[in-house]
Amino acid sequence: HGVKRVRYSKEALEAKRQREQSKLKEYLALNDDILARKKNRDYSQEAFELSTRMLRINPEFITVWNYRRDMFLGEIFPKRYVSSSDVNDLLTEDLNLTTALLKQHPKVYSIWNHRRWCLEYVPDGPSEEDPHGWRTANWNKELFVVEKMLEGDSRNFHAWNYRRYILASMPVRRSEQSELVYTKRKIEANFSNFSAWHQRSKVLASLWEKNELDPVKSREAEFDLVKNAMYTDPGDQSVWIYHRWLIGEGNDAALLDREISSIQELLDEQPDSKWCMESIAYYKNILLQKHSAKLSEGEQREVAASCVKLFDELQLVDPERKQRYVELCKDPPIS
Amino acid sequence: MTSNRELHIPLHVKYIQALGDSKDDLMYHLTAHLRLNAIYWGLTALTIMGHKNALNRDEMIEFVMSCWDDEAGGFGPHPDHDAHVHATLSAIQILIMQDALDRVDVDRVTKFILSLQQPSGVFAGDKYGELDTRFLYCAVNALSLLGRLHELDTEKTVDYIRLCRNFDGGFGAVIGAESHAAQVCVCTASLAILDRLDVIDQQTLAWWLAERQLPNGGFNGRPEKLEDVCYSYWVLSALAILKKVSWIDAEKLTAFILSAEDLEQGGIADRPGDQPDVFHTHFGIAGLSLLGFPGLGDLDPVYCMPAKLIEARGLTKDWQGLPRRALGL
Numbered sequence: 293h294g295v296k297r298v299r300y301s302k303e304a305l306e307a308k309r310q311r312e313q314s315k316l317k318e319y320l321a322l323n324d325d326i327l328a329r330k331k332n333r334d335y336s337q338e339a340f341e342l343s344t345r346m347l348r349i350n351p352e353f354i355t356v357w358n359y360r361r362d363m364f365l366g367e368i369f370p371k372r373y374v375s376s377s378d379v380n381d382l383l384t385e386d387l388n389l390t391t392a393l394l395k396q397h398p399k400v401y402s403i404w405n406h407r408r409w410c411l412e413y414v415p416d417g418p419s420e421e422d423p424h425g426w427r428t429a430n431w432n433k434e435l436f437v438v439e440k441m442l443e444g445d446s447r448n449f450h451a452w453n454y455r456r457y458i459l460a461s462m463p464v465r466r467s468e469q470s471e472l473v474y475t476k477r478k479i480e481a482n483f484s485n486f487s488a489w490h491q492r493s494k495v496l497a498s499l500w501e502k503n504e505l506d507p508v509k510s511r512e513a514e515f516d517l518v519k520n521a522m523y524t525d526p527g528d529q530s531v532w533i534y535h536r537w538l539i540g541e542g543n544d545a546a547l548l549d550r551e552i553s554s555i556q557e558l559l560d561e562q563p564d565s566k567w568c569m570e571s572i573a574y575y576k577n578i579l580l581q582k583h584s585a586k587l588s589e590g591e592q593r594e595v596a597a598s599c600v601k602l603f604d605e606l607q608l609v610d611p612e613r614k615q616r617y618v619e620l621c622k623d624p625p626i627s
Numbered sequence: 628m629t630s631n632r633e634l635h636i637p638l639h640v641k642y643i644q645a646l647g648d649s650k651d652d653l654m655y656h657l658t659a660h661l662r663l664n665a666i667y668w669g670l671t672a673l674t675i676m677g678h679k680n681a682l683n684r685d686e687m688i689e690f691v692m693s694c695w696d697d698e699a700g701g702f703g704p705h706p707d708h709d710a711h712v713h714a715t716l717s718a719i720q721i722l723i724m725q726d727a728l729d730r731v732d733v734d735r736v737t738k739f740i741l742s743l744q745q746p747s748g749v750f751a752g753d754k755y756g757e758l759d760t761r762f763l764y765c766a767v768n769a770l771s772l773l774g775r776l777h778e779l780d781t782e783k784t785v786d787y788i789r790l791c792r793n794f795d796g797g798f799g800a801v802i803g804a805e806s807h808a809a810q811v812c813v814c815t816a817s818l819a820i821l822d823r824l825d826v827i828d829q830q831t832l833a834w835w836l837a838e839r840q841l842p843n844g845g846f847n848g849r850p851e852k853l854e855d856v857c858y859s860y861w862v863l864s865a866l867a868i869l870k871k872v873s874w875i876d877a878e879k880l881t882a883f884i885l886s887a888e889d890l891e892q893g894g895i896a897d898r899p900g901d902q903p904d905v906f907h908t909h910f911g912i913a914g915l916s917l918l919g920f921p922g923l924g925d926l927d928p929v930y931c932m933p934a935k936l937i938e939a940r941g942l943t944k945d946w947q948g949l950p951r952r953a954l955g956l
Contacts, residue, residue: 293855293897294897294898294901295901295902296900296901296902297889297896297900297901297902297903298902299891309651312651312652312653313651315653316651316652316653316656319653319656319657320656323656323659327707330707331707349657350657352657352660353659353660354660354708354709354711354753355660355703355707355708355709357755358709358753358754358755361755401757401759402757405755405756405757409755409756447849447851447852449799449800449804449805449807449849452804452805453799453800453801453803453804456803456804484850484851486805486849486850486851487805490793490794490795490805490806491805493793493794494793494803497794528850528851529838529850529851530850530851533794533795533835533850534794536831537794537795611876612840612842612875612876612879613837613838613840613874613875613876614876615873615874616833616834616837616871616874619874
């Protein structure tokens with residue numbers, strides 16, 4: 293992905309090939325050596341060091357990560373007279389290796405996967421009185437590392453997935469409330485951080501399900517947050533998709549009315565905003581589908597007419613998705 | 628003078644044929660862990676372009692069989708590499724396209740695949756346990772192609788996918804993960820194979836998918852990300868299964884894919900101006916096929932295989948791409 297095409301002249305191509313030949317020979321020699329040793333179940337220190345060398349060159353080589361783990365489990369941990377403290381040190385070293393590799397290759401699955409594996413094998417210790425000490429220290433460090441990575445790239449889904457994994461696995465759990473704070477910080481730093489909105493939706497859903505948060509109050513707070521974001525950047529889709537989720541099935545007619553009015557105000561300021569139009573039309577449709585009893589016949593006709601008008605406009609403002617608007621107009625879906 | 632409006636099939640065929648000649652390239656060897664997958668991408672693209680025989684059938688079959696990991700009972704991506712569910716799927720797909728599935732020890736492969744399912748319902752890629760709905764799809768697809776889907780715990784599998792469903796209607800790699808077009812593709816296709824499209828909030832998901840189209844006509848994989856030719860397939864296949872391909876601008880997407888063709892070496896890149904590779908060549912052509920591009924064969928978006936082969940096995944599900952346009956118009 294993302295590799296620019298370079299046009300080489302014949303001579304330049306030949307020169308490039310020559311330079312690569314020695315690299316290639318070296319790589320193939322290393323490759324053949326490692327795979328042969330693996331076949332022979334060579335779990336020596338030499339083999340281990342060769343795997344380190346290979347993984348620094350090619351961290352996507354899954355089979356060599358597997359071989360390395362086999363060496364830990366088959367030889368190093370059980371047989372080389374290692375104490376728990378040694379095991380912890382060895383795993384810490386491997387965690388450091390993966391940190392270094394992630395700096396250059398932040399999106400390689402097999403590196404993240406090896407990190408998890410290391411954490412799972414951290415032994416009890418440092419003492420009988422404190423059996424979770426090493427684990428806690430390692431997990432805390434993990435959170436720190438992943439937060440650094442998210443500062444570098446707040447949309448790196450590997451890092452977000454890893455963050456969720458750490459939070460769920462830490463011996464002393466952080467509260468989900470604190471995760472609400474974290475996601476709010478990320479969102480306020482950049483409203484178009486879909487990954488942060490997504491994380492927030494998960495945390496809220498969980499807190500609501502466990503009855504740890506008042507759904508009415510917190511939903512109101514979310515509408516406030518979203519309104520702020522909408523007005524800051526009405527073109528950003530994250531906010532509108534999140535808003536749609538907050539509305540949910542649309543069973544609260546008063547809420548629908550209020551939000552439609554609020555978005556209408558924004559549309560008045562930004563008359564070409566496709567997201568405003570789309571949301572208003574969509575929510576008005578729900579009003580008609582679910583709450584027509586609350587409207588007079590005249591009002592119903594008005595709402596229906598305004599939907600048609602909006603969907604017609606949307607076909608012009610957002611022509612790529614024309615057919616969707618045609619269909620929504622003809623057959624409004626029941627939410 | 629060649630324009631960018633054509634799909635230069637003979638050029639792409641030559642490009643794919645030449646891939647095996649790069650043994651002097653370091654990059655060729657650095658990607659050995661993708662080799663079997665690459666052969667599947669190349670062969671599928673060739674088949675859809677009507678040039679299946681551009682690569683030697685016997686050599687290919689022997690190579691696939693040399694990837695057999697007898698200890699694990701599955702296929703690895705390269706000789707001496709560990710068995711993996713993704714490579715196993717690619718092996719099965721290649722052998723079906725080459726009409727050589729009889730070379731596979733179906734019992735052992737089925738056992739290997741099923742052994743990778745976790746108590747939660749998701750699948751690991753191999754014995755070292757990287758979990759991802761991509762691997763769930765590889766398993767479901769492979770078992771279905773082998774005629775062994777009935778041995779799968781469907782409820783458990785479907786339950787896991789349901790738990791991966793997000794606020795935007797999409798699906799992520801694991802429970803809690805953000806929606807991503809590739810994960811949406813594999814979850815949607817898995818649900819199609821398992822006849823459980825009821826798990827999907829189709830209106831919301833089709834909306835999210837349609838919004839992947841950018842002003843330049845290309846698709847991205849998630850909000851605010853860059854366009855990439857491979858999303859032409861991930862997004863489009865899911866839309867085809869939901870029968871909502873009409874919700875995007877087919878002309879603009881077609882133009883975008885074609886603009887990423889490399890008119891000198893052949894092949895298709897992730898975006899215009901970048902280096903082509905067999906991955907993007909395959910998914911670009913797959914996308915064009917679903918868009919009804921003239922001169923291409925039909926591709927089944929559920930299995931990502933030539934549609935005729937899936938029909939012949941009685942596995943076709945209810946999907947819809949755009950009608951095939953006639954050549955020369």
